[in-house]
Each structure stands twice: as structure tokens, then as C-alpha cells.
Amino acid sequence: MKTTSFAIIFLFLASVVSAQSVSQIVKGRITDRQTEMPLMGATVEILTVDPVLGVVTDTDGYFRIEGVPLGRHDIRVSYMGYTAVTLPSIRVMAGKEVVVNSSLEESIVQMDEVVVTSGEQKGRPRNEMAAVSARSFSLEEVTRFSGAANDASRMAANYAGVNINNDSRNDLVIRGNSPIGVLWRLEGIPIPNPNHFSTLGTTGGPVSALNTNLLSNSDFLTGAFPAEYGNANAGVFDIRFRNGNRDRLEATAQLAAFSGLEAMIEGPLLKKNGGSFVVSYRQSFVELAQNMGLEVGTTATPGYNDLSFKVDTGYGKFGRFTLFGIGGASNIFFDADDVEEDDFFANQNEDADVDSRLGVIGLNHHFAFNENTYLKTSLAVSGTGTKVSIDRVNDDGSRTLSEEVDDNNTRYTFSAYVNSKFSAKHTFRSGVVAELYTLDTYAWDTEYGRQRVLRDFEGTMALYQAYAQSRYKFTDRWELNTGIHVQYLNENEDFVVEPRLSLKWRFRPDQSFTAGFGVHHQMLPLPVYLLESVDDGGQRVQSNIDLGFLQSLHYVLGYDLQLSADWRLKAEVYYQDLRKVPVDPFPSSFTLLNVGDDFGFPDNDFLVNEGSGRNYGVELTLEKFFSKGYYGLFTGSWYDSGYKGSDGISRNTAFNNRYILNFLAGKEFLVGKGKRNIFNVDMKFTTAGGRYYTPIDLEGSMAAGREVKFDEIAYSERFSPYLRLDIKVGFQWNSKKGKLSQQFYLDFQNITNRDNIFLQRYNESSATINTLYQRGFFPDILYRIQF
Numbered sequence: 001m002k003t004t005s006f007a008i009i010f011l012f013l014a015s016v017v018s019a020q021s022v023s024q025i026v027k028g029r030i031t032d033r034q035t036e037m038p039l040m041g042a043t044v045e046i047l048t049v050d051p052v053l054g055v056v057t058d059t060d061g062y063f064r065i066e067g068v069p070l071g072r073h074d075i076r077v078s079y080m081g082y083t084a085v086t087l088p089s090i091r092v093m094a095g096k097e098v099v100v101n102s103s104l105e106e107s108i109v110q111m112d113e114v115v116v117t118s119g120e121q122k123g124r125p126r127n128e129m130a131a132v133s134a135r136s137f138s139l140e141e142v143t144r145f146s147g148a149a150n151d152a153s154r155m156a157a158n159y160a161g162v163n164i165n166n167d168s169r170n171d172l173v174i175r176g177n178s179p180i181g182v183l184w185r186l187e188g189i190p191i192p193n194p195n196h197f198s199t200l201g202t203t204g205g206p207v208s209a210l211n212t213n214l215l216s217n218s219d220f221l222t223g224a225f226p227a228e229y230g231n232a233n234a235g236v237f238d239i240r241f242r243n244g245n246r247d248r249l250e251a252t253a254q255l256a257a258f259s260g261l262e263a264m265i266e267g268p269l270l271k272k273n274g275g276s277f278v279v280s281y282r283q284s285f286v287e288l289a290q291n292m293g294l295e296v297g298t299t300a301t302p303g304y305n306d307l308s309f310k311v312d313t314g315y316g317k318f319g320r321f322t323l324f325g326i327g328g329a330s331n332i333f334f335d336a337d338d339v340e341e342d343d344f345f346a347n348q349n350e351d352a353d354v355d356s357r358l359g360v361i362g363l364n365h366h367f368a369f370n371e372n373t374y375l376k377t378s379l380a381v382s383g384t385g386t387k388v389s390i391d392r393v394n395d396d397g398s399r400t401l402s403e404e405v406d407d408n409n410t411r412y413t414f415s416a417y418v419n420s421k422f423s424a425k426h427t428f429r430s431g432v433v434a435e436l437y438t439l440d441t442y443a444w445d446t447e448y449g450r451q452r453v454l455r456d457f458e459g460t461m462a463l464y465q466a467y468a469q470s471r472y473k474f475t476d477r478w479e480l481n482t483g484i485h486v487q488y489l490n491e492n493e494d495f496v497v498e499p500r501l502s503l504k505w506r507f508r509p510d511q512s513f514t515a516g517f518g519v520h521h522q523m524l525p526l527p528v529y530l531l532e533s534v535d536d537g538g539q540r541v542q543s544n545i546d547l548g549f550l551q552s553l554h555y556v557l558g559y560d561l562q563l564s565a566d567w568r569l570k571a572e573v574y575y576q577d578l579r580k581v582p583v584d585p586f587p588s589s590f591t592l593l594n595v596g597d598d599f600g601f602p603d604n605d606f607l608v609n610e611g612s613g614r615n616y617g618v619e620l621t622l623e624k625f626f627s628k629g630y631y632g633l634f635t636g637s638w639y640d641s642g643y644k645g646s647d648g649i650s651r652n653t654a655f656n657n658r659y660i661l662n663f664l665a666g667k668e669f670l671v672g673k674g675k676r677n678i679f680n681v682d683m684k685f686t687t688a689g690g691r692y693y694t695p696i697d698l699e700g701s702m703a704a705g706r707e708v709k710f711d712e713i714a715y716s717e718r719f720s721p722y723l724r725l726d727i728k729v730g731f732q733w734n735s736k737k738g739k740l741s742q743q744f745y746l747d748f749q750n751i752t753n754r755d756n757i758f759l760q761r762y763n764e765s766s767a768t769i770n771t772l773y774q775r776g777f778f779p780d781i782l783y784r785i786q787f
Contacts, residue, residue, distance in 0.1 A: 022676060022738040024092045027064040027247075028100035030057050030077055033128060034421040037371055038062075039104060042079040047086070049073065060274065060315070068092050070676045070734050072626075072668075077102045088122065088566070089626045091140065094676075094734035095741035095786035096250055099242070101216075106424040109476050122625045123568075125219045127238065128427070129471050129481045131502040132516035132556045133223035133572060135159070139215045139242075144631075145664055146684040146728035147749055149780055150259050151208045152237065156220050158662050160572070160619035160635040162235075163688060165655070166758055167724075167750075167774040168345075170195065171204030171596055173655045174222050174235040175574060176615040176641025179203050179596040180525050181234025181552075187241060187324050189380045189413055190231065190435065191360050196304040196330035198356055199386050200407040200441065201525030201601060207258055209328040209358060211280050211308040214264075216242035223574055224516035224554040227469035227483025227500040228417070228431065233522045233552035233578070241310040241324055244278030246271075252280075256782040260284040260304070273314030280308050284330075300338070300346065304330035319367035327359040336393045345599070349765050351391040351399060358384045362413075373420045383410040392446070403445040409526065410438040430468040437461040441530060454603060455530040457542070462490040463523060469500065479504040487549065489523055494548045496521045514558035521549035524582065524592065525601065533605035543605035544582070550592070550609075553577040566628075570621040578643070581611030587647035589694075589714035594643075597654030597691075598759055613643035613653065626666075633664040645714075652715045657722075658689035666728075678732040680745075683725070690719035696762055696769050707762035719757040722774075724750050743784040753777040 030042040038061025045054035046068055057063045070092055078084035082104040092098050105128075125134040141155060142148055148155040153170035156162055163173045171179035182203040184191050192198075195205025219238040221229065229236050244250075244266030254262040264280035284304045306328035313321040333353050334346035346352055362380030369375065386407045391399035417431025439461065443454040469483030483500040502516035523529075524547055533543040558572040582592040585608050593613045595601060617639025624632035641656040666682035692715040700708035730745030750756075756774040763770045 022094070022674065022734070022736065023067045023069055024094065024738065025064060025066050025097045026068045026073075026075070026090070026092060026100060027062070027097060028102065029061045030063065030079070031061055031101075031103045032082075032421075033103040033105040034427045035368075035372055035419070036103070036366070036374060037368065039079050039082070042077060042082075042104070044100075045076045045078075047074040047076055062274070068098075070094060070738070071670070072629075075100055077104060079104055081107060083107050086565075093732065093741045093786075094738045096252075097245060097248070099245070107476070108424045108473055123623070125221070126217060126240070127219050127221075127226060127228075129226040129228075129429075129469055129483070129502075130219065130221055131479065131481055131504045132514045132558050133161075133574070134219060134221040134225075136217050136219050138217050139212060142212045142215060144626075144666065144682065146666075146682040146747055147686075147724075147726035149747070149749075150212045150256060150782070152210060152212060152215065152218070152239070153204060153208060156237075158633060158635060158664060158684070159220065159222070160570075160621045161222050161574075161617065161637045161639070161660075163637075163655075163657060163660050165204075165596060167756070168758075169204050169206050170208060171202070172235065173596075173657075175576065175617065175637075176639055176653060176655050177234035177552075177576075178593055178653075178655065179234070180592075181232060181522060183229065183232030183236045185229075185236065185238045186326070186360060187239075187322065187362060187364055187378070188376070189360075189362050189378050189382075189415055190433065191380075191382050192358060192384045192409065192411065194326060194358065194360070196306070196328055196356065196358075197302065197332065197354065198358065198384065199405075200384065200409060201527045202596075206302070207284075207304060207330070209304075209306045209308075209326055210239065211259075211262070211264075211282060211306065211326075213252060213254070213262070213280060214241045214278060214308050214310065216240040223576070224502060224518040224556045225500070225520065226481065226502075227467040227485045227498070228429065230433070230465045230467065230485045230487055230498070230520075231463065231522050233520045233550060241308070242278070243310065243312045244269075244276035246274050246276040246314070250786070252784065252786045254782065254784040255285065257778075257780045258286065260286075269311065270313055270316075273316045275312050275314035277311045278309065282306050300332050300334045302330065302332040304328065319365055322364040322366075323362070324364070325359070325361035327357075327361075329355075329357045331355045348763065349393045350402070351393065353387075353389045355387045356385065358382075372422070373418065375418050376416065378413070378415040380413040380415075381410065382413065383408070385409070403443075405443040406441070407443065408440040412436040412438070425473045427471045428469070431466070433465040435463045435465075437463075437526070439526070439530070441526075443527075453532055453540070455527065455532055455542075457530045457532075461526075461529075464488045464490070477506045479506075487521055487523075489549070491529070492546050492548065496549050496551070510562040512560045514556070514560070516554070516556040516558075518554045520552045520554060522552075523549055525595070527601040528582070528592065528607070531603060531605055544607050547582050547607055548580055548609045550581060551579040553579070566625050568621075568623050568625070570623070572619045574615075574617060574619070576613075576615040578613035578615070580609040581613055581643065582607040582609055583611035583646040584608075585646065587645075589645045589647060589649065589651060589711050591643045591645050591653075594654040594715075597693075608646070611643065611645055613641075615639060615641045629669070630667040631665065633662070635662045636660070652692040654692060654715060656692055656715075660686070660688040662686050672733075676734045680728075680730045680732070682728040682730075685726075686722070686724045688722040690721050690757070692716070692718050693759065696760055698762075698767075698769060701762045702767050705764065722756045723752075723754050724756065725752055725754075727751050740785070740787045742786075743782070745782050747780040747782075749778045749780055750776055 042057045072089045157164045196207040198205045221236040249267035252264040262282040266278035269275040311323040360382040388405035390403035392402040467485040481502040485498040498519040500518045506512040561569040620636045622634045637660040641653040694714040728747040
């Protein structure tokens with residue numbers, strides 16, 4: 001019924017579209033990169049039309065260019081005394097006005113204008129103090145790459161040093177680190193795991209709840225982060241939502257295999273201030289793929305829906321207010337009678353009912369004290385909830401409740417920082433972040449036929465952070481970023497200080513060296529802190545609550561070569577020294593660095609911060625930015641990831657693939673009358689070294705009635721290498737009236753249907769070892785209409 005209603009609504013809206021010439025409006029806002037103040041009188045030019053179309057920005061920094069032909073265009077932005085930029089291959093299509101927001105950096109060289117080539121601007125992080133191991137990504141990149149499935153996490157797996165741990169989920173392994181080390185931020189606020197079917201303490205999931213259609217240019221960082229980022233040791237996703245159209249109503253309808261059926265609308269709000277809104281709702285449609293006989297990793301049918309929005313009041317007397325949020329719910333039921341041996345998520349001897357929900361709502365306030373200093377304040381409430389009920393199937397077919405989880409986590413967040421630009425050379429920022437966790441969590445399972453309570457906690461925890469960071473440009477060649485970050489966790493009174501440093505030397509106009517260092521600490525996943533055990537006195541205690549932060553020291557060296565306006569070569573070498581890693585108090589191979597190599601958290605208790613680890617490697621990126629109708633990307637990572645448990649033996653981590661190679665390419669062909677339509681072909685090839693694993697002791701498992709591993713030879717054996725080829729074909733149709741566009745693509749993921757091993761699991765029913773494979777051939781599909 002929901003599907004029918006959506007279809008009727010959007011077919012009606014599309015039918016009332018008015019006539020318009022085959023051109024589009026390009027508009028946006030130009031600001032100072034350091035102060036975010038508007039630049040009045042900046043020149044914006046469309047270079048790829050004859051004659052060149054150009055305008056200057058108004059008093060609020062806005063510009064508007066009408067009559068821009070459909071297609072791809074290079075846009076140049078310049079302002080006296082500032083570094084000019086050229087934005088290459090901006091897509092202009094029917095049905096949606098193009099918004100181009102750009103920030104310019106004041107030049108310390110006193111001349112009318114300095115020019116930055118398109119390649120230097122492309123991929124440059126939004127955060128100006130991120131000099132190493134960072135890049136920005138756009139909505140177009142997320143939707144362009146084959147195999148990305150409109151998921152920012154899966155898209156990021158194409159970058160050097162990054163890997164997806166399992167095709168059926170989007171947990172990211174960055175430079176050999178566990179996925180638990182990833183920090184998610186939305187509009188500058190730390191948020192919980194933004195994925196459907198997420199559980200307490202994880203950072204990924206099968207389906208993303210972040211709607212890519214709302215994405216603005218965002219940052220992805222993989223090491224030696226600037227001082228404003230805390231409570232992370234692997235990577236940072238710094239996500240930004242875009243504003244809605246401030247001039248007219250626009251709508252989008254979309255149907256995709258995994259993101260589901262979507263309806264989105266955006267338009268002006270408080271026009272006097274230039275405000276806007278954008279809101280989108282999605283409903284799952286996975287049952288369509290299952291009805292077609294396609295494998296999605298399980299025989300159960302997942303259901304999920306989510307809502308995303310952003311409301312911007314524009315600039316008023318009291319500054320600018322922005323309200324944003326996401327909310328989602330998901331559920332799935334596994335019937336043991338239908339579960340197959342190779343099911344990723346379920347066991348043949350269990351019924352499982354899983355419900356999860358997430359929500360984030362935040363309010364940002366931006367206030368400029370003067371042209372050089374502003375204050376940004378944020379308040380947010382976020383929360384997650386998970387309910388799991390598992391019934392064990394007895395020999396006679398009856399069911400016995402064997403496990404329950406009821407986790408509820410509400411987080412209240414306050415963030416504020418002051419940003420000051422003292423001169424074209426020097427920018428300073430300092431801020432605070434306070435997070436209060438309100439927890440109500442209960443979990444138990446069955447061990448050796450007896451009920452065992454894993455956690456039973458109702459209370460609060462608080463994490464306080466503060467930072468200061470500075471960027472100083474000695475000349476147009478030398479740039480130094482310094483900072484310090486401090487964290488305090490009230491539950492165990494752990495306090496840490498983290499210095500940060502990065503340096504950039506642009507020794508030639510087309511070449512630069514970078515270096516970065518950072519000390520990083522991260523609080524442990526909540527299930528680890530809240531685990532309950534019985535102490536020597538027979539009392540139930542939270543046996544891991546006194547664990548300190550996990551520490552990681554990052555060292556990075558980089559080299560960047562701009563081969564031409566559209567080609568770039570980038571190389572980085574890194575070393576990460578991991579300390580204070582939780583391990584068992586007695587000699588064993590266990591380490592928290594391997595959490596995430598399968599499903600669930602370990603129940604090891606009375607852990608101590610006495611383990612260690614190290615990651616080091618070389619990363620290479622050769623990138624052809626989209627121009628002249630095609631793009632290309634090659635990334636190679638060669639690395640080693642190891643650890644020492646409490647037994648002092650050096651071992652591979654579960655994420656030590658040794659190498660990861662990605663090759664992506666794509667081509668657009670202009671077709672149809674007037675060459676206003678586009679046919680595109682994209683491909684992606686990925687290969688990675690096989691994962692290390694701990695072999696299963698079959699005889700021991702049979703005797704114990706549960707899975708038992710040879711822990712003394714942990715992570716000593718290796719699966720075969722990972723190989724996957726994805727090919728995507730698509731078509732974009734722009735209407736003759738210029739008011740409507742339609743897009744369709746078919747993405748053949750793992751087109752060779754290769755069996756890539758994920759893990760091995762002991763099957764209690766058959767007393768055998770089953771090999772679980774990652775997802776086979778799957779044709780992802782998307783249809784989108786915009787007007």
C-alpha cells in the first residue's frame with residue numbers, strides 16, 4: 001500500500017511540471033575559507049560555454065547564473081587577494097538546479113590573484129587543518145562508483161588503506177585497525193552508529209541509514225587527525241548535510257535495491273533570510289530482490305525505514321540556526337527452519353528476532369562576532385536501541401528461550417568552538433565537547449545450560465573533551481598545524497592529553513611533502529565496560545569498568561604530485577604504535593584489537609591495559625579526476641598489522657590482509673538529440689590478501705557442544721585472496737522541457753560470482769565446520785526521478 005501511494009503522488013507531481021528551455025540554473029555562495037564570511041564581488045564564471053557566462057556575488061556572497069546548457073562544465077571562482085579555484089566537470093542536468101558552494105583562501109602573497117588548478121581543489125578536505133591522511137568526497141562520488149550501493153562507507157573502501165571487512169556489512173577496516181576505532185560525526189556532532197541493524201558498540205551495519213541524497217561535501221580521515229577530533233584511533237567520517245533549495249520547490253523519487261523506496265522534497269523557508277529545508281523518507285524494498293531469487297546474505301526478510309532532514313533558517317539578527325536529524329528503525333526475524341548452513345547472520349538451531357532503532361536530532365547556531373571571528377554552538381540528542389530474542393531449537397523441535405538483549409543508549413551532546421582568523425597566515429580554533437550517556441541495558445545468554453547475565457546496568461557515563469588548534473602559513477610554501485586535545489571519562493576518572501602536529505612543504509607548484517604526528521585515545525565500546533562478572537568474593541561487578549583509554553600514536557609521511565590539471569599521484573607511509581590495549585590478565589592470545597572480525601563482542605572479563613599492537617604500511621593513489629567524459633582511480637595498500645596479547649607472542653591481527661588493490665574507471669557518452677542524455681559505464685576491480693584466522697578445534701568443539709578454537713595458534717592460518725569485479729551501466733535522460741530528469745543504473749556486483757571466504761563456523765547440529773562465503777553475484781538497481 002505504501003509503495004502504491006508513493007508512486008501515485010510522484011506521478012502526479014511529475015505530470016504538472018511546466019515547460020522550460022533546455023538549460024539550467026547554476027547558483028551558490030562564495031565564502032572565506034577560514035571565517036566562513038561571504039565574499040561580496042567574487043567572480044564566478046562558466047568556462048566551458050562560448051561566450052563565457054559570468055556573474056559577481058552579491059553582498060551575502062550569493063550568485064546565480066541562468067541559461068547554463070545541460071552537460072558538464074568547469075566553473076572558475078576568483079576574488080582579488082584570494083587563491084582562485086577551478087571546479088571541474090560540474091554536472092548540470094534537468095530537473096534540479098545546481099548549487100555550487102565554494103570557499104576561497106586568502107593568499108599571503110600580495111598579488112591580485114593566485115590560481116589553484118582543478119586537481120589541487122578536487123579531493124581537498126573541508127577541514128583546512130587536515131594536512132595528512134584526509135580527503136573530501138561528494139554526493140556524485142558516492143553515487144558514481146560501482147559497488148558503492150549509495151553508501152558512503154562502501155564508497156570509502158575504494159580509498160587507499162581502507163577495506164570492507166565483510167561484503168554483507170559496511171564496517172570499515174582502516175590501516176589494519178578494528179572497525180570499533182571509527183568516529184562518526186554529523187554536522188560537527190559525534191553521533192552513534194548511523195546504520196540499520198546496528199548493535200551497541202559497533203560502527204557499521206548491513207544497510208546505511210545515512211541518506212546519500214542529502215550529502216554535502218564531507219571529509220574522511222584515516223590517520224593523524226587534527227586536534228578537534230577525539231575519541232577515535234582508526235578513522236573519522238565527518239559528514240555534512242546539504243541545504244535545501246532556497247528559491248524553489250524540488251522533489252526526488254527513487255527506488256533502489258537496498259536503500260529502498262524514497263521520497264524527498266526541498267524548498268525555501270524564511271525567504272527573507274535565505275532559509276531552506278530538505279526532508280527525505282525511505283522504506284526498504286529488499287523483498288523485491290529476494291522474490292527475484294537473488295542472494296542478500298540471509299533467507300529472512302529485513303525491514304527498515306528512515307527519515308533524514310535539515311532545516312536552515314538563513315542569516316538573521318541572531319545568527320544562523322540549523323536543525324538536522326536522522327531517525328531509523330529496522331527489524332528481522334530468522335526462522336531456524338528456513339536458515340541455511342551458509343547464512344551470514346543466523347544459525348540453523350536458533351530462532352532470532354532482532355529489532356533496532358536509532359535517532360539523532362541536533363541544533364547548530366553560527367554567530368559571527370566580526371569579520372574574523374565566529375562562534376559555533378551545537379546541542380544534540382541521539383539514541384540507539386536494540387532488542388534481541390533468541391530461542392534455541394531442541395531435539396524434539398520445541399523452542400527454549402536462550403538469549404535476550406535489551407540495550408537503550410541516549411546521548412546528550414554539547415559542542416562549542418570559537419574560530420579566529422588573525423591574519424591571512426594564522427587561524428586559531430578552540431572548543432569543547434561534552435557527552436552524557438544515559439544507559440539502560442540488560443543482556444543474558446546461556447552457557448553450559450545455565451543462564452548468565454552479561455550486563456545489567458542503568459545509569460550514566462560522561463565523556464568530556466577540549467581542544468585547541470592553530471594553522472600558520474609561514475610562506476605560500478610552508479604550513480604548520482599544531483594542536484592539543486584532552487579527554488576525561490568520569491566513570492573511571494581517566495584523563496589523557498594528546499598533542500597533534502602536521503607540516504606541509506610545497507617545494508614546487510605541483511609537488512608537496514607532508515608529515516603528521518598525533519597521539520590518539522579512544523574509550524572502549526560500551527559492552528566491554530558494562531560486562532558483569534563474579535569476583536573472588538562472589539559479588540557481581542562490572543569487571544572492565546576501570547579500563548583506561550586505548551592509545552594509538554600515529555606517524556605519517558606523504559608526497560603529492562600534481563601530474564596535470566586532472567591527474568594526481570599521492571603516496572603515504574605510516575606507522576601506528578598501539579598501547580594500553582585491553583587483554584586478558586593471564587597469558588592468552590586475546591586482544592580487543594580483533595573485535596569486529598566476526599559477529600558480536602567478546603565476553604572476556606577483568607581485562608587489563610597491558611597489550612600492544614602496531615600497524616605500518618605504504619599507500620599509493622593514482623587518480624584521474626572526472627574530465628573529458630571519463631575518470632580513473634587506482635589505490636594500492638601494502639601493510640602489516642600485528643599485536644601482542646598477554647602471552648607476549650607476536651601475532652597477525654584479524655585484519656592483516658597484507659595488501660589491498662582497487663582499480664576503478666568510468667566513461668560517460670553523450671547520446672540522443674542535442675546530446676543532452678548520458679549513457680555511462682563504470683567498473684571496479686578489487687583484490688586483497690586473505691584474512692588470517694584461528695582454526696577451529698573440531699574434536700574439542702564436539703566434546704564441548706560449542707565452538708572451540710586453537711587459541712595457542714591464533715590467527716596463524718590464512719584464507720585465500722579476495723577477488724571481486726563489479727560492472728555498472730546507467731542512463732540519464734533529461735526532458736526536452738529541461739524540467740525533469742530520470743536516472744537508471746544496473747550495478748552487477750561480483751559479476752563473476754566468486755566465492756570469497758568470510759569465516760568458518762562450527763555447526764552444532766551436524767558437528768561439522770561450515771565455511772561461510774561473502775555475498776555472491778548481486779545486481780543492484782536504482783531508478784531516480786527529479787523535478
